[in-house]
Amino acid sequence: MSNTFESLAEREYKWGFVTDIEAKTLPKGLNEDIVRQISALKEEPDWMAEWRLKAYRHWVTMSEPTWPNVKYPPIDYQDLIYYSAPVQKKLKQSMDEVDPELLKTFDKLGIPLAEQKRLAGVAVDAIFDSVSVVTTFRKQLADAGVVFCSFSTAVKEYPELVKKYLGSVVPVTDNYFASLNSAVFSDGSFCYVPKGVTCPMELSSYFRINTAKSGQFERTLIIAEEGASVSYLEGCTAPAYDENQLHAAVVELVALDGADIKYSTVQNWYAGDDEGKGGIYNFVTKRGKAHTNARISWTQVETGSAITWKYPSVLLQGDNSIGEFYSVALTTGMQQADTGTKMIHIGKNTRSTIISKGISAKRGQNTYRGQVRVMPKADGARNYTQCDSMLIGDKCGAHTFPYIDVANNTSRVEHEASTSKISEDQLFYCRQRGLSSEDAISMVINGFCRDVFRELPMEFAVEATKLLSVSLEGSVG
Amino acid sequence: MAEPLLVIRKLHATVEGKEILKGIDLTVYPGEVHAIMGPNGSGKSTLAQVLAGHPAFEVTEGQVLFNGQDLLELEPEDRAREGVFLAFQYPIEIPGVTNSSFLRAGVNEVRKHRGEDTLDAYDFNHFVREKSKIVQLDPSLLERSVNEGFSGGEKKRNEIFQMAMLEPRLGILDETDSGLDIDALRIVAGGVNQLRSPERSFVVVTHYQRLLDYIVPDFVHVLYDGRVVKSGQKELALELEDKGYDWIKEMVEPDAKPKDAASLFNQALKA
Ligand SMILES: Nc1ncnc2c1ncn2[C@@H]1O[C@H](COP(=O)(O)OP(=O)(O)OP(=O)(O)O)[C@@H](O)[C@H]1O
Numbered sequence: 225m226s227n228t229f230e231s232l233a234e235r236e237y238k239w240g241f242v243t244d245i246e247a248k249t250l251p252k253g254l255n256e257d258i259v260r261q262i263s264a265l266k267e268e269p270d271w272m273a274e275w276r277l278k279a280y281r282h283w284v285t286m287s288e289p290t291w292p293n294v295k296y297p298p299i300d301y302q303d304l305i306y307y308s309a310p311v312q313k314k315l316k317q318s319m320d321e322v323d324p325e326l327l328k329t330f331d332k333l334g335i336p337l338a339e340q341k342r343l344a345g346v347a348v349d350a351i352f353d354s355v356s357v358v359t360t361f362r363k364q365l366a367d368a369g370v371v372f373c374s375f376s377t378a379v380k381e382y383p384e385l386v387k388k389y390l391g392s393v394v395p396v397t398d399n400y401f402a403s404l405n406s407a408v409f410s411d412g413s414f415c416y417v418p419k420g421v422t423c424p425m426e427l428s429s430y431f432r433i434n435t436a437k438s439g440q441f442e443r444t445l446i447i448a449e450e451g452a453s454v455s456y457l458e459g460c461t462a463p464a465y466d467e468n469q470l471h472a473a474v475v476e477l478v479a480l481d482g483a484d485i486k487y488s489t490v491q492n493w494y495a496g497d498d499e500g501k502g503g504i505y506n507f508v509t510k511r512g513k514a515h516t517n518a519r520i521s522w523t524q525v526e527t528g529s530a531i532t533w534k535y536p537s538v539l540l541q542g543d544n545s546i547g548e549f550y551s552v553a554l555t556t557g558m559q560q561a562d563t564g565t566k567m568i569h570i571g572k573n574t575r576s577t578i579i580s581k582g583i584s585a586k587r588g589q590n591t592y593r594g595q596v597r598v599m600p601k602a603d604g605a606r607n608y609t610q611c612d613s614m615l616i617g618d619k620c621g622a623h624t625f626p627y628i629d630v631a632n633n634t635s636r637v638e639h640e641a642s643t644s645k646i647s648e649d650q651l652f653y654c655r656q657r658g659l660s661s662e663d664a665i666s667m668v669i670n671g672f673c674r675d676v677f678r679e680l681p682m683e684f685a686v687e688a689t690k691l692l693s694v695s696l697e698g699s700v701g
Numbered sequence: 702m703a704e705p706l707l708v709i710r711k712l713h714a715t716v717e718g719k720e721i722l723k724g725i726d727l728t729v730y731p732g733e734v735h736a737i738m739g740p741n742g743s744g745k746s747t748l749a750q751v752l753a754g755h756p757a758f759e760v761t762e763g764q765v766l767f768n769g770q771d772l773l774e775l776e777p778e779d780r781a782r783e784g785v786f787l788a789f790q791y792p793i794e795i796p797g798v799t800n801s802s803f804l805r806a807g808v809n810e811v812r813k814h815r816g817e818d819t820l821d822a823y824d825f826n827h828f829v830r831e832k833s834k835i836v837q838l839d840p841s842l843l844e845r846s847v848n849e850g851f852s853g854g855e856k857k858r859n860e861i862f863q864m865a866m867l868e869p870r871l872g873i874l875d876e877t878d879s880g881l882d883i884d885a886l887r888i889v890a891g892g893v894n895q896l897r898s899p900e901r902s903f904v905v906v907t908h909y910q911r912l913l914d915y916i917v918p919d920f921v922h923v924l925y926d927g928r929v930v931k932s933g934q935k936e937l938a939l940e941l942e943d944k945g946y947d948w949i950k951e952m953v954e955p956d957a958k959p960k961d962a963a964s965l966f967n968q969a970l971k972a
Pocket residue numbers: 716717721739740741742743744745746747748757790
C-alpha cells in the first residue's frame with residue numbers, strides 16, 4: 225500500500241519570481257557601523273540608534289540556539305546583507321508616487337494596492353525587502369483613531385508610543401534572533417488602537433523578500449489600549465533562490481485591560497526545492513502580553529520556509545486574561561518546522577487554549593514544542609492543549625515536546641495528543657464519490673485542520689485551504 | 702436485448718500477494734438486480750472493492766467491461782464519474798469534513814463529467830432535500846462530519862442517500878442491510894427500489910433473504926472461495942436461507958470433510 229504514496233511530483237511555487245528594481249543596499253556583514261548606518265539611513269532619532277546598539281552589543285555575546293529539532297549548515301552572519309531597500313521617493317502620500325514595478329509585484333501576489341482594486345474591508349501595509357511600500361486606508365483608520373503605518377513612520381510620528389512599548393514584551397536580550405532583529409530591523413508594521421475603539425477593518429501586512437542574500441528583519445508592534453480590539457493578518461512570500469535566506473522577525477503585542485488582539489499569519493515563504501536547496505530560514509519571535517481581562521489569540525498557517533522556528537506566546541499577566549494558539553504547520557519536501565507556543569499563566573483565573581495540527585509529507589520533519597507554565601500565584605488557571613499530527617507517506621516525521629510546568633495546585637492543565645496517517649481508505653472513499661486524488665487529500669487535510677481554519681478571517685481561510693492543497697500537490701500518488 | 706452494463710470475465714485479484722478472487726464471471730444487464738451471497742471471507746467485498754478500484758487490490762487476470770469500456774483501466778474517481786457507486790460495508794469516517802460539503806464536491810465532479818452544470822449551495826440544498834426523502838435521512842447528519850459518530854444504521858442510510866445524490870448507472874451495495882433495524886431496513890430497501898430503473902443496475906451483497914424480500918433480485922449468485930459456484934433465480938436465496946452453505950461446499954469440494962459438529966450431525970441425518 226505504501227508505494228501509492230511515493231510519487232514525488234514537483235510542486236510549483238508560483239510566487240517565486242524576482243522583481244527587477246533599483247535598491248539601496250548596504251555591504252555584507254555586521255558590525256556597530258552597519259547598525260549605525262541602518263539607523264542613519266532611516267533617519268532615526270538617537271535613542272533608537274542607542275537601542276539598536278545595545279541589542280547589537282548583547283547579540284555578539286550570545287550564541288545561536290542548538291536546542292531546536294532542526295538541522296542546517298552554520299550561518300555565516302558576516303556573509304549576509306542586512307539592509308536592502310527599493311529606492312523610492314520619501315513618504316508616499318498617494319499611490320501615484322509608488323514605483324509601478326512594486327505595485328505590479330503586489331498585484332501579481334494577489335495584493336492589489338491601487339485605490340480602486342483594494343481588498344474590501346482590509347487595510348494593507350505592503351512591505352518589500354524590509355521596507356514598507358505603502359499602507360492603504362490610513363485615512364479611514366485615522367478617522368477612527370487607529371494608527372496603522374510602517375514602523376519607520378511610527379518612530380518619526382509616534383515616538384512616545386514606540387519608546388514606551390518597543391521591547392516591553394520581547395526585550396532586546398530575549399534570544400539570539402530577537403537580539404539580532406533588534407539591532408538591524410529595517411521596517412515592519414505599527415498599529416495602535418486607542419481605548420475603547422474596535423478597529424473598523426481588518427489590518428494586514430504583506431511581507432515580500434526580493435533581494436538575494438539579504439536577510440529580512442521586520443519588527444511589528446501592536447498596541448490595543450483598554451477595551452480596544454483589533455484583528456491583524458500577515459502574509460509572506462519570497463522568490464525561489466538557490467541559496468537560503470534568513471528571516472528573523474519580532475512581533476510584540478500589547479493588550480491592555482479588556483483589550484482583544486487577534487493575530488493571524490499565513491506564512492508561505494519559499495520552502496526550497498524537494499532536494500532541500502534554497503528556501504527561507506524563518507526564525508521568528510512572537511509574543512503578546514495580556515493584561516487584566518484581555519485576550520490574545522494567535523492563529524498561524526505555516527506552509528512555507530525551509531526551516532521554521534517560532535513560538536507565538538502569551539504572557540497571561542493580568543487576572544482573567546485569555547491566551548489562544550491555533551496552528552497548522554505543514555512540512556513537505558525537505559522542510560523542517562519546530563514550532564509551538566508558550567503560555568505563561570501569571571494572573572489568577574487565566575485561561576489558555578492550544579490547538580496544534582502538524583502535517584508532514586515527503587521528507588518533512590514537523591516538531592511541536594509547547595510550554596504551559598503556571599506560576600505560583602495563578603490560582604484557578606486553566607489550559608487545554610490538543611496536539612495532532614498527521615503523516616502522509618512513510619519518510620516524514622512528527623515529534624511532540626510538550627513542557628508542562630505547574631506551580632499552583634488549583635490550576636488545571638489538560639493535554640491531548642494524537643498521531644495519525646492519512647489513510648488510503650479515506651482517500652479511496654473520497655475518490656469513490658468522484659473526487660480526484662488531489663482533491664481527496666485536501667478534503668481530508670482540511671477536515672483535519674478545521675478547528676484552526678475556522679479561527680481565520682473568512683477570505684484568508686479560503687486562501688489557506690488553497691495553499692495547503694498546492695503545497696501537498698504530488699505528495700500522495 | 703440491450704448491451705450488458707457490466708461484464709466480468711475470469712477476474713482474478715490478490716491482496717498483499719494472496720489470491721482472493723479466483724476467476725469470477727458475471728454479466729449484468731441494464732435494469733437488473735443481482736444478489737451476491739456467500740460465506741464470510743469468500744470474497745464478496747473484495748469483488749465490490751475491485752470493481753470500484755481500491756488500490757490495495759491487484760487484478761492479476763481477467764477483464765471487466767462497464768458500458769463497453771475497460772473499467773480496470775480507469776482511476777477510481779473516473780469509475781465513480783462514469784456511474785459506478787459502491788455503498789461500503791464499513792463506511793469511512795472523515796473528521797472535520799461535513800457530510801454536505803463532501804457530497805457537494807462529489808456530486809459536482811460527477812455532474813461536470815456528465816457535462817451538466819455544477820450546483821451552487823442553493824441548488825444543492827434543494828437537491829439534498831429532495832433526495833434525503835428517499836431514505837428519510839435525518840437532516841442533522843448533513844452538517845456533521847462524514848460518518849463520524851454515526852450509528853451503524855445511520856452510516857448505511859447515509860450510503861444509500863449518497864447513491865441517490867450521485868445517480869449512478871451501477872449501484873454495488875455491500876451488506877447495506879447489516880446494522881439496520883427492521884423499520885430502517887424497510888425504509889432503506891424502499892429507497893433502493895425507488896432508484897431502480899430500466900437503465901440502472903444493482904449488485905447487492907447480502908447474507909440474508911430478508912433484504913431480498915424487499916429488493917427482489919433477478920439473479921442470485923453464490924460466491925465461494927473467490928468463485929461464483931452457483932447461480933439461480935430468487936429462489937436460490939430461499940434455499941440458502943434454509944440449508945446454509947454446507948451443500949454448496951460439498952458440491953464444490955466433494956472430498957472436503959465437514960468442519961463442524963452441526964454439519965457432521967446433518968450429514969449423519971442424511972445418511
Ligand atoms: N486488505 C486486506 N488485507 C489482507 N487480507 C484481506 C484484505 N482484504 C480482504 N482480505 C481477505 O480476503 C478474504 C475475502 O475478504 P472479503 O472481505 O472479500 O470477504 P467477504 O466475502 O466480503 O466476507 P464478509 O461476508 O465477512 O463480509 C478474507 O480472507 C480477508 O481476510
